[in-house]
Amino acid sequence: MSMIEMKQVYKKFGDNEVLKDISLSIPAHQVVAVIGPSGSGKSTFLRCINGLETITEGSISVNGHEIHANTSPKALKKEIHAIRQETGMVFQQFNLYPHKTVAENVMEALLVVKKMSNEPAYQIASSLLAKVGLAEKENAYPSQLSGGQQQRVAIARALAMEPKLMLFDEPTSALDPELVGEVLKVMKSLAEDGMTMVIVTHEMKFAEEVADRILFMADGFIVEDAEPQAFFKNPQTERAQKFLQKVSEF
Amino acid sequence: MQIVIENLPFLLRGAYYTLLITVVSMFFGLIIGLLTAIARIRGNRVLRSIARGYVSIIRGTPPLVQIVIVYYGLVDYGIEFGPLTAAYIALSINIGAYVSEAFRGAIESVPKGQVEAALATGMTERQAMRRIIVPQAVRYAIPPLGNTFVGMLKETSLVSVIAVTELMRSAELLISQYYVYMPFYLAIAAMYWMMSTMFTFALHRVEKRLSVY
Numbered sequence A: 001m002s003m004i005e006m007k008q009v010y011k012k013f014g015d016n017e018v019l020k021d022i023s024l025s026i027p028a029h030q031v032v033a034v035i036g037p038s039g040s041g042k043s044t045f046l047r048c049i050n051g052l053e054t055i056t057e058g059s060i061s062v063n064g065h066e067i068h069a070n071t072s073p074k075a076l077k078k079e080i081h082a083i084r085q086e087t088g089m090v091f092q093q094f095n096l097y098p099h100k101t102v103a104e105n106v107m108e109a110l111l112v113v114k115k116m117s118n119e120p121a122y123q124i125a126s127s128l129l130a131k132v133g134l135a136e137k138e139n140a141y142p143s144q145l146s147g148g149q150q151q152r153v154a155i156a157r158a159l160a161m162e163p164k165l166m167l168f169d170e171p172t173s174a175l176d177p178e179l180v181g182e183v184l185k186v187m188k189s190l191a192e193d194g195m196t197m198v199i200v201t202h203e204m205k206f207a208e209e210v211a212d213r214i215l216f217m218a219d220g221f222i223v224e225d226a227e228p229q230a231f232f233k234n235p236q237t238e239r240a241q242k243f244l245q246k247v248s249e250f
Numbered sequence B: 001m002q003i004v005i006e007n008l009p010f011l012l013r014g015a016y017y018t019l020l021i022t023v024v025s026m027f028f029g030l031i032i033g034l035l036t037a038i039a040r041i042r043g044n045r046v047l048r049s050i051a052r053g054y055v056s057i058i059r060g061t062p063p064l065v066q067i068v069i070v071y072y073g074l075v076d077y078g079i080e081f082g083p084l085t086a087a088y089i090a091l092s093i094n095i096g097a098y099v100s101e102a103f104r105g106a107i108e109s110v111p112k113g114q115v116e117a118a119l120a121t122g123m124t125e126r127q128a129m130r131r132i133i134v135p136q137a138v139r140y141a142i143p144p145l146g147n148t149f150v151g152m153l154k155e156t157s158l159v160s161v162i163a164v165t166e167l168m169r170s171a172e173l174l175i176s177q178y179y180v181y182m183p184f185y186l187a188i189a190a191m192y193w194m195m196s197t198m199f200t201f202a203l204h205r206v207e208k209r210l211s212v213y
Helices: A042-049 A073-084 A104-112 A119-130 A148-161 A177-192 A204-210 A230-232 A238-247 B002-006 B007-043 B045-059 B063-071 B071-077 B083-108 B114-118 B125-162 B169-178 B184-211
Strands: A002-012 A018-028 A031-035 A059-063 A065-068 A087-090 A163-171 A196-202 A214-216 A220-228
Touching: A002 A042, A002 A196, A002 B114, A018 A042, A018 A196, A018 A220, A018 B125, A031 A042, A031 A204, A042 A059, A042 A196, A059 B184, A065 A073, A073 A087, A087 A148, A087 B114, A104 A148, A104 B125, A119 A148, A148 A177, A148 B114, A177 A196, A177 A204, A196 B071, A196 B169, A204 A230, A214 A230, A214 A238, A220 A230, A220 A238, B002 B007, B007 B045, B007 B083, B007 B125, B007 B169, B007 B184, B045 B083, B063 B071, B083 B125, B114 B125, B125 B169, B125 B184, B169 B184
Parallel strands: A031 A196, A031 A214, A087 A163, A163 A196
Antiparallel strands: A002 A018, A002 A059, A059 A065, A214 A220
């Protein structure tokens, strides 16, 4: 069964059509990199998957939870809630909770959503922080960490809920160049563990190396859908050729 | 000076009432204000317009008018309050409007990404509000709430017109007894000033403690 199934998805903001006729299927354990020029709808595409944006037309199903554009608000709420329980998300700006320590950030959803008690939640947080290499930062506040460390905490926070799917919205775009590597490394090891991942990114090298599949978006369409090798060596459309040329110019 | 010292116990009693009215009105004002802010941000259309109307009317009319409406005006409809109760009611309703604006501003100044992060981990909107947004908003709200509180402290002088013997009216009673103005006015001005300053100082301490992160 596929993890994500999209059928003729459209998304409009007022008169502005941001996603146009998106249909695709992403199987479990696949790592998908979404690339394309800014304003092409990549982030919106990602945010529709976990219901941070609602779709205008079409349908999306995530691990069997289905939303249609015409699903009633009440049913929609329920389905989106179910989807979010199984989906982790990492944001460009980290969005860590500034009033909570690193460990508390990771524990929060376990306490509130899973109603776990403190001790087991702490155990999970602690082992996840070790996994992202931040065991010694448990008691720090987010503001005391570098961007790269904050983003790794954000990944640990998303993993705490044991998601079956991880969404990354330009996870390294707000980072200083020397901090990008440590975040990509964590993401790569997640991919190797078999996590299903959809990654909006500008890191072409990473996409080529780690992703199983590239979606190239432009003007709200998925213009190309190919394996990394094929896409980067031999892009089929003029849009993609121009884009790749531009990003490799320097 | 002598005359003020001799009457200090009476003035202190007035100051006690001033503080009491301030604290009680602020307490109920906080509750009214929080509910109003939530109604304005999360309520349906009807609730939103009621809340908006309330804030607009209160902020657009003088507190003195509000006080006399509650104390004298309602008597026409058979609703009578004692002076102190009327003061509590009028001032709580008054301050609630300002508090709600402080809360609303504070809630809106929490970055949108915070709610999104909370929702993305599977929290409901209510959980995100309670666990993530409100705790951060409280910190943003403290400076404007502090100003509101100090404003309230001074505004309580208005309830002297409905015969509540707080600080202002205490001075006026003494004046009508001794026929001297300035010593008493200066004395209560100093007492208002001391209370405001003490409160502002305490507030700074709280703010500092909350800004550990």
